[in-house]
Amino acid sequence: MSRRTFRGGALASVALLLFAITSVLYRITDVVGVGESTTYLIVGGGTLLAATVLSRYLRPRVALALTLVFLVAGCAAYFFSLPDAQRAAFSVDRILADVVALLTGLSVLRLAQADVWALAATPAPVFFTWYLAVRRRYVGAATVGGATLGLLVLTGDADPLTTLAGVVGVAGAVGLGTLESRGGVPAQLDTFAIVVAAMIVASASLSVVPGGAAQPLLPDTGAPTSEQNLVESSDEIDIEGSIRLSPEVRFSVESAEARYWRTSVYDRYTGDGWVRSESETRPYDGRLESGPGERRELVQRVTAETRLESMPAAAEPVELRGEPADGALVTEEGTLRAGSAVRENESYTVVSEPPQYTPEQLRRSGDDYPDEVEERYLQLPDSTSDRLREQTANVTEDEDNAYDKAQAIEKHLESTKEYSLTVDEPSGDVADAFLFEMDAGYCTYYASTMAVMLRSEGIPARMATGYTPGQQVGENEWVVRGMSAHAWVEVYFPEVGWVQFDPTPSSPRESAENVRLESARQNNESGVDTENSSEGEWTPTPTETPADADANTTTTTTSPNADGPDAEPSGGNASAPGGAVSGLGENQTTAPPPNASGGAGAGTGADGDGGGLPDIETIGVGIAALVGVAAGARRTGVGARAYRSVWVRFQGRRRTPEHDAERAFERLEYLLTRRYRPRRPGETPRRYLRSLSRLGLDERALRVGDAYERARYGGGVSREEAESAIETVNSLVRQGTPILGRFRS
Numbered sequence: 001m002s003r004r005t006f007r008g009g010a011l012a013s014v015a016l017l018l019f020a021i022t023s024v025l026y027r028i029t030d031v032v033g034v035g036e037s038t039t040y041l042i043v044g045g046g047t048l049l050a051a052t053v054l055s056r057y058l059r060p061r062v063a064l065a066l067t068l069v070f071l072v073a074g075c076a077a078y079f080f081s082l083p084d085a086q087r088a089a090f091s092v093d094r095i096l097a098d099v100v101a102l103l104t105g106l107s108v109l110r111l112a113q114a115d116v117w118a119l120a121a122t123p124a125p126v127f128f129t130w131y132l133a134v135r136r137r138y139v140g141a142a143t144v145g146g147a148t149l150g151l152l153v154l155t156g157d158a159d160p161l162t163t164l165a166g167v168v169g170v171a172g173a174v175g176l177g178t179l180e181s182r183g184g185v186p187a188q189l190d191t192f193a194i195v196v197a198a199m200i201v202a203s204a205s206l207s208v209v210p211g212g213a214a215q216p217l218l219p220d221t222g223a224p225t226s227e228q229n230l231v232e233s234s235d236e237i238d239i240e241g242s243i244r245l246s247p248e249v250r251f252s253v254e255s256a257e258a259r260y261w262r263t264s265v266y267d268r269y270t271g272d273g274w275v276r277s278e279s280e281t282r283p284y285d286g287r288l289e290s291g292p293g294e295r296r297e298l299v300q301r302v303t304a305e306t307r308l309e310s311m312p313a314a315a316e317p318v319e320l321r322g323e324p325a326d327g328a329l330v331t332e333e334g335t336l337r338a339g340s341a342v343r344e345n346e347s348y349t350v351v352s353e354p355p356q357y358t359p360e361q362l363r364r365s366g367d368d369y370p371d372e373v374e375e376r377y378l379q380l381p382d383s384t385s386d387r388l389r390e391q392t393a394n395v396t397e398d399e400d401n402a403y404d405k406a407q408a409i410e411k412h413l414e415s416t417k418e419y420s421l422t423v424d425e426p427s428g429d430v431a432d433a434f435l436f437e438m439d440a441g442y443c444t445y446y447a448s449t450m451a452v453m454l455r456s457e458g459i460p461a462r463m464a465t466g467y468t469p470g471q472q473v474g475e476n477e478w479v480v481r482g483m484s485a486h487a488w489v490e491v492y493f494p495e496v497g498w499v500q501f502d503p504t505p506s507s508p509r510e511s512a513e514n515v516r517l518e519s520a521r522q523n524n525e526s527g528v529d530t531e532n533s534s535e536g537e538w539t540p541t542p543t544e545t546p547a548d549a550d551a552n553t554t555t556t557t558t559s560p561n562a563d564g565p566d567a568e569p570s571g572g573n574a575s576a577p578g579g580a581v582s583g584l585g586e587n588q589t590t591a592p593p594p595n596a597s598g599g600a601g602a603g604t605g606a607d608g609d610g611g612g613l614p615d616i617e618t619i620g621v622g623i624a625a626l627v628g629v630a631a632g633a634r635r636t637g638v639g640a641r642a643y644r645s646v647w648v649r650f651q652g653r654r655r656t657p658e659h660d661a662e663r664a665f666e667r668l669e670y671l672l673t674r675r676y677r678p679r680r681p682g683e684t685p686r687r688y689l690r691s692l693s694r695l696g697l698d699e700r701a702l703r704v705g706d707a708y709e710r711a712r713y714g715g716g717v718s719r720e721e722a723e724s725a726i727e728t729v730n731s732l733v734r735q736g737t738p739i740l741g742r743f744r745s
Contacts, residue, residue, distance in 0.1 A: 006180035013172025014133035017145040020166030024152045025118040030382045031270045032115035037382040047126045055134040067128040074120030081116040109275045138177025142170045227485040230465040238273040239444050241425030246482030247520035248527040253478045255300040258469035261312035265333045265464045267376045271429045278332035288318045291497030295353035308342040313350040322348035355497045362403035365493040377460035385432045392453040402459045409453050410503040419508035446504040447487040460492035472538045479533040483513050657722035658711040664725040665708035
């Protein structure tokens with residue numbers, strides 16, 4: 001094997017490493033969705049071309065200097081892309097803090113100008129890595145590229161498959177590059193292939209790929225709880241496959257009305273989850289500002305029944321009281337964070353000011369959105385499919401305002417999808433997959449899809465997470481369990497602010513929770529009830545209507561009627577808060593009851609069986625395993641022996657008599673080689689067979705040799721003679737190993 005082969009393999013390995021790096025950075029520009037993904041392809045391709053051309057002319061020191069120029073220019077470009085306020089706050093301490101944050105798990109997608117960061121970070125490492133590879137300095141190329149990939153692994157932006165591809169690229173660059181420089185042989189190449197394949201399979205099975213975001217490539221039998229998926233993921237949410245419900249009580253709330261107890265909101269949709277792009281939090285230092293429009297005050301007292309890492313509260317909180325307020329944090333979106341965990345039995349009081357409006361007011365609100373709202377809450381990945389946009393346009397074609405479009409999308413999802421906790425995680429864009437390929441899902445699928453559909457229509461929307469009201473245990477008291485963790489949508493309306501919508505069907509969701517709670521009670525699981533929650537749902541005492549009341553008169557409140565968001569609870573439904581469209585009025589739908597595991601359906605795809613082709617990670621691991629097995633078979637000779645054991649048993653398709661006679665002798669010679677000895681150099685077939693005849697070789701074997709000589713060197717053989725030679729060899733094969741004594745006829 002020539003050195004050119006090893007050189008080609010080393011270059012291909014560096015190319016794989018660069019592909020891993022650039023695919024992560026390309027995805028960042030795609031997610032931000034401002035048309036930068038095309039720009040990234042141009043920048044990346046131009047950098048590779050420049051490195052290829054300049055590698056012929058630039059010495060390494062000059063190339064290193066040029067790389068530093070690229071790096072400084074990228075930093076400057078990113079700095080000047082920041083808003084004036086952020087540039088003014090820049091300092092050495094701030095830079096160091098940001099670097100530490102990135103190295104300890106801060107996703108690049110959470111940076112305000114993530115697309116600019118990705119573009120700025122590309123030229124320097126890509127140029128120098130490929131320059132070194134073309135100059136045959138493979139270890140240096142692997143070092144530069146590996147360090148860049150390592151940074152992306154530490155930020156959590158490189159998924160396990162991409163990370164593994166990069167690791168294989170590093171190993172290939174170093175290993176094959178060393179073989180090229182030292183004159184490798186095929187056996188060493190086989191060994192290298194075996195080691196790399198074993199590394200891939202082991203990494204997939206044991207999850208040894210480093211990084212905060214790494215997960216095993218092979219299926220995991222455990223499923224996260226809805227609370228782990230929604231509430232404990234404070235700044236990022238990865239939409240999972242199947243989840244389970246936790247019946248343990250988390251906190252209780254005293255409030256004049258049921259609300260959704262919000263913990264986080266997310267603005268940047270990534271295709272497989274959500275991130276909060278504004279990572280800044282500030283200490284709570286007094287009253288917060290509420291949104292635009294008319295507001296009313298709502299006071300809630302929250303008591304932790306277990307240790308709480310979050311601070312649930314109704315939107316929009318403006319004041320926080322109690323001991324936990326001393327260390328509390330406030331996000332850019334106005335949600336509350338616990339500086340340190342809220343201890344068991346510790347309480348805090350939140351004053352919120354939810355917006356007041358009517359559906360007609362929302363219909364008239366128009367689309368004069370603030371610039372900062374449009375910039376953050378209309379973002380979609382550049383790769384968002386045209387079919388999703390077209391389907392959304394079809395669903396909303398009869399509506400002419402944002403409110404009615406939101407209602408139409410909400411009804412469409414409620415009526416076309418079933419609720420289930422048991423689903424297969426889609427491999428592509430979650431919203432697109434849920435809309436077109438999945439029959440069932442749970443709240444994050446519904447909420448993500450609705451928010452993406454709204455954004456495709458130019459309507460600002462975001463995903464919010466927290467808890468549904470929980471179990472009502474008194475006139476103004478609710479007990480909230482982990483299984484009440486939920487996701488919903490908030491839509492922005494000018495002069496009103498953010499308004500809640502919930503496209504997840506409420507009836508099957510509540511049924512799933514009730515089934516899980518009853519199961520926990522029957523199994524005597526701990527922590528599922530408080531002193532006053534085990535007696536079932538609280539029912540208000542009916543009040544008589546005065547006899548002189550006008551039958552045509554209704555009592556009005558500041559909340560709109562029940563056919564829109566912020567509808568008042570009806571029928572004693574504790575999961576229908578004032579402040580969210582949640583199975584109220586015209587939004588109530590009937591869905592099949594969930595199964596015992598809490599799901600109405602079980603799977604994705606048209607038949608709902610969750611079947612289909614394996615995902616790309618599993619296929620990749622399978623291919624790597626096959627390559628390793630093939631290399632091992634070649635290295636040990638097992639492959640060649642297996643092929644020969646098949647080859648010797650079949651004469652193959654009949655051709656000319658001469659060809660068939662030669663083929664029969666080749667099979668005979670292979671059998672004799674295995675049993676006795678190979679034919680020596682210069683030894684004719686006749687002499688070879690006669691030497692073995694002294695050991696008792698049958699004379700019919702000599703006739704096979706005679707047919708071979710006449711077919712190869714003489715005047716040829718007849719078809720009958722060729723068939724006789726073939727049958728003779730077939731008899732030897734059937735007997736097992738050749739051949740002393742007489743053949744049996």
